[in-house]
Amino acid sequence: MKKTFFPFVVVLLFAISVVRAEDQASREYIIQKGDTLWDISDSELEDNFLWPKLWNVNPQIENPDRIYPGSSIIIPSREELMRMTIPPEKARIVKKRRKKAAAVVVPKIEKQKFLVDRNLYLASGWIDDTYPGQGEIVSTETGRTMVGQHEMVYINTQDNADIDTQYLVIREIKIVHHPESNDELGHQIRVSGIIKVVGDDDGQKKALVLESFENVHVGDGLIPFNEIELPPVTENPRTPDNSGYIVESHMNLKLLRPGNIIFLDKGKEDGLMIGDAFLIYTDTPVRRPIGNMQIISLRNTTAGAVITDSKNEITVGSTWAN
Numbered sequence: 001m002k003k004t005f006f007p008f009v010v011v012l013l014f015a016i017s018v019v020r021a022e023d024q025a026s027r028e029y030i031i032q033k034g035d036t037l038w039d040i041s042d043s044e045l046e047d048n049f050l051w052p053k054l055w056n057v058n059p060q061i062e063n064p065d066r067i068y069p070g071s072s073i074i075i076p077s078r079e080e081l082m083r084m085t086i087p088p089e090k091a092r093i094v095k096k097r098r099k100k101a102a103a104v105v106v107p108k109i110e111k112q113k114f115l116v117d118r119n120l121y122l123a124s125g126w127i128d129d130t131y132p133g134q135g136e137i138v139s140t141e142t143g144r145t146m147v148g149q150h151e152m153v154y155i156n157t158q159d160n161a162d163i164d165t166q167y168l169v170i171r172e173i174k175i176v177h178h179p180e181s182n183d184e185l186g187h188q189i190r191v192s193g194i195i196k197v198v199g200d201d202d203g204q205k206k207a208l209v210l211e212s213f214e215n216v217h218v219g220d221g222l223i224p225f226n227e228i229e230l231p232p233v234t235e236n237p238r239t240p241d242n243s244g245y246i247v248e249s250h251m252n253l254k255l256l257r258p259g260n261i262i263f264l265d266k267g268k269e270d271g272l273m274i275g276d277a278f279l280i281y282t283d284t285p286v287r288r289p290i291g292n293m294q295i296i297s298l299r300n301t302t303a304g305a306v307i308t309d310s311k312n313e314i315t316v317g318s319t320w321a322n
Contacts, residue, residue: 059213060120087148114230123213124250124261125190133221146215167222179317237277243321256314
């Protein structure tokens, strides 16, 4: 009797395709004219109703009704988004919306006051010689290992942690090495949120998550926080005689585009200043400029910058100069 395995093969191939789709790494998506978060969730994740979680993992989007053509977002895998929770205040906003209100593209505003959005600026972090933590989140009020905005956490700090004191919640992502020499440059630090001390329970300091740029985890570090001054747009930025390498990016992307935050192998000690502008180069097939960037933050030996435009995709390891 002749046997057929066709249904089994179909099921197996379908299962493999699903696993592969769900195991994709986070990827970058450039918003097109007419896009909405609702539609992007449908086309990229095959689930319209994941748009609130897509909004939550892109802290640069302050208002889901306002996304701009040409800007970029990060799209995690469908499996990762399914596991995520969204902060209560965003959940309340989502509950009030119908699907058509999920996001509406508005004309891009050409004139900008600052080089980068506040939330993205804070969330992007920096590269530091040593891990700068001066305390940590030790537990949460609910007992979960991660929380979002407007939830409570318990903390230990090296200072007194007086009422209303605010802290940046930080996380070490990796040790960054120079792409050319392989020398260790420091610890990549990313900011997951801002908390404020509100009291204590039985002698344990208690804090409220004021803002969350991604999920705040038990074990995340703390450093004191005061409101920052954003780097302004200027008509004629400096273009000093300096050069170096792009050593890492905010979200550890390898292919970079305008709006992405990158880190450089030079800093204050090398004479860089906030707002300095440089060209980004490729050596393939010949050395030529392929983009522009401006410095937005400084450490002694490293700096953060935003890619302002590009002709081609830029990679970690690309060089920059005036």
